[in-house]
Amino acid sequence: MNIAEYLEQQRLDVDQFLDLIAPTAVTPPTTLHESLRYSLLAGGKRIRPILAIAAAEAIGAAAPGLMPVACSLEFIHTYSLIHDDLPSMDNDDFRRGKPTNHKVYGEAMAILAGDALLTMAFDIISRPDLMKGCDPVRQVRLVQELAYGSGNRGMVGGQVFDIQAENKNIDLDTLQTIHKHKTGMLIRAAVRMGAVAAGATERQLDDLTGYAEDIGLAFQIADDVLNVTGTREELGKNPNTDAERGKKTYPTFHGVEGAKKLADDCVSRAINRLSSFGPSADPLREIARYITARKN
């Protein structure tokens, strides 16, 4: 399979559906809706929705409501970016080459846009029109997976660990705890939610959870490596920002080559987790390989 083509096609489908379900900017409160659309539809790789879709494909059974389920993850991811960029958090003025949400709409609206996106993620996966045909038992489980992965024991918890580590001489264990929660838990939720939507068995879910944890780690290590080795053109931003900020990363602990090797090991482990799956899991296998091969 051609993974670049696969990712591009899925990305287009996800973008189209996000545009469809996000409230229009002419529906009141108009500024809120304009603000949340600004961030939600600002591009991005849509890796979490695509992972959910690929996990459902791996199971190979019908998964009613898969697209809303996949997109709910992007609502959560987008809210987390808006709140992380706030002046009291990372205080970032630009994201993906565009001014951050609070720079355009002000802090109050950015906080509320984040709150609205977070709430809408749960709205989407519980709406009868969007989730038609989905077994209610699965649906409740999807809500639980999303809440668990994005809350205090997941993504929000990771953001707290990250803030508390700022300007501190953290060890490798702490670095891993931060990433496991901040990025890992939502990637884990993405894969599990796709699998649950398609009616995975517990055994399949275990294998896919292992896969998700491995690629989550690979993804973060590869990001850290790219920050050192990428060019300005590839990254769309200056390289080496981590080192300049004195931020501890995987290359800090293992060197660039050591970190690359670690990421490759994670990818191999992730692919091995899929040994009981046939060709239906090829998209998941290729996504794992893509993580360390990508240039941005």
Next chain:
Amino acid sequence: MNIAEYLEQQRLDVDQFLDLIAPTAVTPPTTLHESLRYSLLAGGKRIRPILAIAAAEAIGAAAPGLMPVACSLEFIHTYSLIHDDLPSMDNDDFRRGKPTNHKVYGEAMAILAGDALLTMAFDIISRPDLMKGCDPVRQVRLVQELAYGSGNRGMVGGQVFDIQAENKNIDLDTLQTIHKHKTGMLIRAAVRMGAVAAGATERQLDDLTGYAEDIGLAFQIADDVLNVTGTREELGKNPNTDAERGKKTYPTFHGVEGAKKLADDCVSRAINRLSSFGPSADPLREIARYITARKN
């Protein structure tokens, strides 16, 4: 029935359950959990959970998971208070006589505590251990009710309308739109969720929705009146703060006596909506009366 005793007993039960399900401050991330417990367990009338419980009582059937469902509303209410108090929003330093969350834990932690509480509301009502015995079809509907009432078309939308009305010469229609969303929609969700948990018929749900909308309005008008007529001792804060801030309220448009009359009319209407219910709806009737009789 003695409504004061009823409210006090329910409040104690709700407080106890909130304490039980909120993560302990020794579980990492400890500061996050300390921060969210600080606001969640800071007292309060717990009117939303109590309305959910009283609505389930009115239906009179078993409602498995009623207490978590009721408490999820308080998680949402608490998150909204924390975010509303932030410097970029209302910039309040005190709430219920205690420093606001961000004054104690800083802005970043306050934003994250709010995000965590919001997410946990959905966690609670989808957790298999807490919701044991609840029909999954009802459970999905509860998620939908909570998301709808608290999101862009509900409470968050109301907060946006409120912010946009600041320092503007708003008319009565705008005032009503603000309150209908900012406080009304979560009160509506509370009553509906209690009813759904107990398996209300659509007809019962319609009647209770009407009741909820009427008391939501009565509640807000009574609050506005108390701000003018209450003493410092009764309110626990200075009276007349609305007028000093140039804020338009129901007394601005109708005068104090006119506003009181309007609130009484809402209460009568709310009680009339319950005409098809027997004595099981007495708590709801008494709560409606209490709204205009209370002193704080």
